[in-house]
Amino acid sequence: xxxxxxxxxxxxxxxxxxxxGICNPSGLQAKHHIVGGIKSTVxxxxxxxxxxxSKRNLQSSLRAMQSDFxxxxxxxxxxxxxxxxxxxxxxxxxxxxxxxxxxxxxxPPDLYESGRLQFGSFFTAASWVSGAVLYGYPEGK
Numbered sequence: 001x002x003x004x005x006x007x008x009x010x011x012x013x014x015x016x017x018x019x020x021g022i023c024n025p026s027g028l029q030a031k032h033h034i035v036g037g038i039k040s041t042v043x044x045x046x047x048x049x050x051x052x053x054s055k056r057n058l059q060s061s062l063r064a065m066q067s068d069f070x071x072x073x074x075x076x077x078x079x080x081x082x083x084x085x086x087x088x089x090x091x092x093x094x095x096x097x098x099x100x101x102x103x104x105x106x107x108p109p110d111l112y113e114s115g116r117l118q119f120g121s122f123f124t125a126a127s128w129v130s131g132a133v134l135y136g137y138p139e140g141k
Contacts, residue, residue: 018098018124020044020131028058028093036067041097042122043069046135048091052077055093062095069095073102075118075133090115092133099123103130 021040025031027049035043050058055074062069073094081088092115094100103119111117116137121130 017126018042018122018129022046022133024135029054032058032061033065035095036062036065036069039068041124042100042120042129042131043095044131044133045093045095046091046133047089048074048078048093049089050074050077050091050093051080053080068097071096071098071100073100073118073120076113076115078115089138090135092116092118092135094118094120094122094133096120096122 018041019039021038021043022045023035023038023043024046025035026047028035028045029049035045055072055077059072062072071094073096075092078088078091100120100122103121105119116135117132119130119132121128
């Protein structure tokens with residue numbers, strides 16, 4: 001592409017005010033260093049396999065790596081497998097570099113406990129941004 005006249009000096013690059021990323025890591029166990037390095041303001045994660053204990057491990061790892069992700073919002077913790085520390089094939093989460101909170105929602109108990117849906121709000125420089133992360137039911141493991 002050739003820029004001519006004023007177009008040859010288009011002006012300063014404007015950085016985006018915020019960005020959102022998505023990923024399905026097929027379990028976050030031993031992948032904290034990869035996810036922690038993703039450049040995004042908010043990262044929606046499905047199929048996390050996060051139990052209560054592995055959520056604490058994720059938060060500790062992100063802090064130890066000095067990741068930009070300071071906040072972790074998860075759906076209901078999944079039940080652990082009998083053979084490992086990982087949870088069952090479910091789980092959703094948000095990782096965020098900005099202040100965030102779970103949205104107050106009148107959950108049907110069985111829907112929340114499935115660990116497959118989470119609503120969150122994120123305080124960006126412009127305003128609050130709300131969203132949902134959903135992990136559907138797979139046909140198999």
